Each structure stands twice: as structure tokens, then as C-alpha cells.
Amino acid sequence: GTVLRLLFKTLSPCAKVGDPRPGQPYKGGEFCAFLPDNSEGQKTAMLLRKAFERGLTFQIKSCDGEERVTWGLIPHKTSWEGGRARNGYPDAQYLREVCTVL
Numbered sequence: 001g002t003v004l005r006l007l008f009k010t011l012s013p014c015a016k017v018g019d020p021r022p023g024q025p026y027k028g029g030e031f032c033a034f035l036p037d038n039s040e041g042q043k044t045a046m047l048l049r050k051a052f053e054r055g056l057t058f059q060i061k062s063c064d065g066e067e068r069v070t071w072g073l074i075p076h077k078t079s080w081e082g083g084r085a086r087n088g089y090p091d092a093q094y095l096r097e098v099c100t101v102l
Contacts, residue, residue: 002037003080004045010058010069019060019067026060026067033076034088040095047102048074074101 010028019026033048035041051057051074059072071078075087075098082088 004035004037004041006033006035006045006048006076007031008033008052008057020062021067024067026069028069031058031069031071031076031078033078034080035077036089036095044095044098044102047099048076051102074098 008031010031012025012028014023014025016022035045035048048057057072057074057076058069060067061070063070075094077087077089077091077094079086079088084091084094
């Protein structure tokens with residue numbers, strides 16, 4: 001089937017209160033996620049967009065002394081293959097699970 005490809009771009013500003021090292025710069029990046037291109041996938045894409053706009057999609061983690069943006073607690077399919085074990089499809093339960101989290 002066809003695929004929706006979601007591209008998230010994060011900038012590299014300073015961390016805010018509640019982040020691992022407030023006031024310190026962190027490394028942003030580009031992150032890609034996939035959804036099936038059907039009515040349920042499109043509905044999920046809208047919910048994921050709202051979560052992104054509210055700052056719920058990513059978190060800042062310290063890695064080797066550098067602060068960087070990583071995926072947060074909302075599960076995303078980052079590969080169109082590989083199955084559940086590799087954050088990919090096929091995963092028949094994903095849309096139901098992510099909508100529960102959202």
C-alpha cells in the first residue's frame with residue numbers, strides 16, 4: 001500500500017527548565033516516521049502533528065556529554081519494514097496503540 005511519510009525538523013536552541021541541563025545548547029535534527037496512507041493513518045497523522053506542536057513528540061537526552069533531541073514517549077514507526085521489533089511495519093497493533101497514547 002501507499003505510505004504517509006512524516007518529517008519532523010527540530011532546531012538547536014537552548015534547553016529550557018525541566019530539560020537535563022537548562023540553558024545549555026542542544027543538537028536538533030530531522031526525524032522521519034511512517035504511517036499507512038488510509039483514513040486511520042491520516043487521522044493518526046493529524047494527532048501526531050498536534051502532539052508535535054504542543055512539544056510532546058521529542059525529549060532532550062544527554063549522550064556522551066552532548067545534549068540532543070530524541071524521540072519522546074509517543075511511539076513512532078521509523079521504518080517501513082522490520083516489523084514491531086525494529087519500529088517498523090508490519091505491526092497490526094500500532095495505530096491502536098499510538099492513538100491510545102495520544
